[in-house]
Amino acid sequence: MAESLAGVKSQRLPFWSQPDISCLRGNPIMRMFGIPVERLLQWTTALYLLSLALTTLCGVAFWRLSALVANDREGQLAEVRAAAAARVALVQDEHEHMREKLLRQAADAEARARVAEEAARIASEQAREAAAQAAAAIANVRIADDKAASAMVRATAAEERARAAEERPSQAQERNQALASAEQAPQRVVQDASAKFAPRRLTDADSRLLKAALSKVRSAIPEVSITRLSDMEAYLYANELMAAFADAGVRVVANTIGDLSPPVYGIVVYENQTNKVIASALATAGLQARDEPLGDRSAPQIVVGLKPSPL
Numbered sequence: 326m327a328e329s330l331a332g333v334k335s336q337r338l339p340f341w342s343q344p345d346i347s348c349l350r351g352n353p354i355m356r357m358f359g360i361p362v363e364r365l366l367q368w369t370t371a372l373y374l375l376s377l378a379l380t381t382l383c384g385v386a387f388w389r390l391s392a393l394v395a396n397d398r399e400g401q402l403a404e405v406r407a408a409a410a411a412r413v414a415l416v417q418d419e420h421e422h423m424r425e426k427l428l429r430q431a432a433d434a435e436a437r438a439r440v441a442e443e444a445a446r447i448a449s450e451q452a453r454e455a456a457a458q459a460a461a462a463i464a465n466v467r468i469a470d471d472k473a474a475s476a477m478v479r480a481t482a483a484e485e486r487a488r489a490a491e492e493r494p495s496q497a498q499e500r501n502q503a504l505a506s507a508e509q510a511p512q513r514v515v516q517d518a519s520a521k522f523a524p525r526r527l528t529d530a531d532s533r534l535l536k537a538a539l540s541k542v543r544s545a546i547p548e549v550s551i552t553r554l555s556d557m558e559a560y561l562y563a564n565e566l567m568a569a570f571a572d573a574g575v576r577v578v579a580n581t582i583g584d585l586s587p588p589v590y591g592i593v594v595y596e597n598q599t600n601k602v603i604a605s606a607l608a609t610a611g612l613q614a615r616d617e618p619l620g621d622r623s624a625p626q627i628v629v630g631l632k633p634s635p636l
Contacts, residue, residue: 527565538606539573548576563629589630596625
């Protein structure tokens with residue numbers, strides 16, 4: 326024991342671990358356990374240092390854990406910011422897409438407005454042309470009325486001549502003829518005016534003649550293109566011609582257009598000038614047509630234009 330105490334006394338402790346232990350040297354408890362005071366102090370110091378080290382280690386661990394938590398929160402915040410940026414980019418893309426769609430719709434609406442404006446302009450021109458045609462028809466009717474009045478004057482003169490001829494029995498036949506002519510003159514004038522201003526129609530006899538003529542040359546014209554105008558009279562007349570061609574076994578391709586500039590009057594036939602079978606068939610049925618070269622057309626074409634003016 327004395328040797329161990331001597332060894333303990335020989336060890337120099339740091340100044341901060343050398344308290345005053347004189348009061349503990351004669352303590353009966355210390356003597357009973359046989360523990361040197363210096364050793365006890367060393368153990369106490371070691372435990373203090375160990376607790377200090379553990380406290381420091383816990384602080385470092387807590388700081389590290391706090392740093393990890395902060396980094397994790399920073400990562401979550403970065404993910405949130407990235408998601409928000411992606412959402413903003415998606416919203417911007419949708420906004421740009423919607424903007425482009427609205428621009429396209431506006432362009433389409435503007436194009437439709439231009440088309441409608443052009444259609445209105447064409448309709449206005451057609452209305453003015455129809456008004457001009459109506460004015461011309463009224464003028465023609467007035468001319469026909471004038472002609473009928475002239476015919477009535479001539480009929481009156483003929484009747485006077487017939488009365489004068491009554492005194493001559495030898496001229497009775499002449500008087501009767503003059504009276505009949507006087508009675509029929511107004512009717513002829515009205516019939517002539519009606520025939521001039523009536524719409525064109527394909528009679529049954531004309532249709533039979535046309536179908537018979539086309540049936541003979543059907544192998545030379547397996548197909549024909551017929552162009553109709555929006556004018557009602559020309560449109561209906563073209564439909565009758567189409568029906569006659571179809572009944573004759575000729576394949577008909579129908580085309581409809583608004584109008585032609587300059588206007589086309591009558592029937593125009595574009596075909597091979599070597600045989601002119603279509604124009605000949607129309608002439609057989611008593612239909613007048615203007616024959617033109619085929620040009621770059623792949624098949625013969627018939628254009629049914631406006632009715633020519635009777636004056």
